[in-house]
Amino acid sequence: MRKRKFNPKRRIINSTDEAALQALSQRVGYAGNPAHKKHPADFGLTPPAQPRLNKTLCDGTQVKLHLAMKLLRTGAKMGLISIQEHNGLPQNIWAVSPNGVALEAQLDNVEAATYHGYPMGLDDPLANEILARWKDGAPSE
Numbered sequence: 001m002r003k004r005k006f007n008p009k010r011r012i013i014n015s016t017d018e019a020a021l022q023a024l025s026q027r028v029g030y031a032g033n034p035a036h037k038k039h040p041a042d043f044g045l046t047p048p049a050q051p052r053l054n055k056t057l058c059d060g061t062q063v064k065l066h067l068a069m070k071l072l073r074t075g076a077k078m079g080l081i082s083i084q085e086h087n088g089l090p091q092n093i094w095a096v097s098p099n100g101v102a103l104e105a106q107l108d109n110v111e112a113a114t115y116h117g118y119p120m121g122l123d124d125p126l127a128n129e130i131l132a133r134w135k136d137g138a139p140s141e
Contacts, residue, residue, distance in 0.1 A: 006121070006124050006125065006126065009084065010082055010084070010092060010126055011082065011083045011084075012079070012080060012081070012082065012083070012094070012126075012129065012130075012133070013079065013081050013082065013083045013090070014079075015079045015081070016079075021076060021077050021078070021079050021081075022077060024076045024077075024081070024089075024090075025073040025074070025076040025077040026073070027089075027113050028072055028073065028076055028089070028093065028113050028114070028115060029069065029072075029112065029113060029114045029115070030065065030068045030069045030072050030105070030114065030115055030116070030117065031108050031109065031112070031114035031115065031116055067097075067098075068117060071095035071096075071097070071103060071117075072093055072095065072105050072115055072117065074095060075093045075094050075095035075103075075105070076090075076093050078133070078134070078137050080093060080094040080095065080130060080133060080134070081093050081094075086107060086110050087110050089107055089110060089113055090107070091106065091107050092104055092105060092106055092107070093105045093115060094120075094126075094130045094134075095117075095130075095134065096130065096131060096134040096135075097119075100131070101119045101120075102119070102120040102124070102126075102127040102128075102130040102131050102134075103117050103118070103119055103120065104117060104118060104119075104120050104130075105117035106118075
């Protein structure tokens with residue numbers, strides 16, 4: 001199996017503008033990507049015609065559609081967003097699943113402000129930073 005390479009340009013923005021982060025959290029949505037799902041129908045998605053076996057599957061993180069949306073919005077509200085952006089939307093939003101897996105959402109559709117997500121690799125150097133920031137600032141349930 002080939003080793004995954006991670007984009008070294010990914011950085012978390014340093015923003016304290018709570019109003020802007022709140023507005024972003026209300027604007028974004030989770031669309032999912034059937035290529036990252038073992039069971040795409042659970043997310044209301046149609047299975048891909050030609051599945052790519054090397055795609056990271058996020059079904060194992062126990063994150064379903066409603067929780068994916070909540071985590072995406074919580075990550076945005078917490079400022080776990082990338083400095084890279086497109087038309088005012090961050091390229092990435094990060095969060096952590098209930099079972100402690102760092103997740104990365106990638107901008108999927110700029111017009112609809114939707115993202116698809118997947119678990120970050122354990123060897124991804126940014127994953128530990130996401131886990132630490134989530135632990136320090138995540139709202140309690």
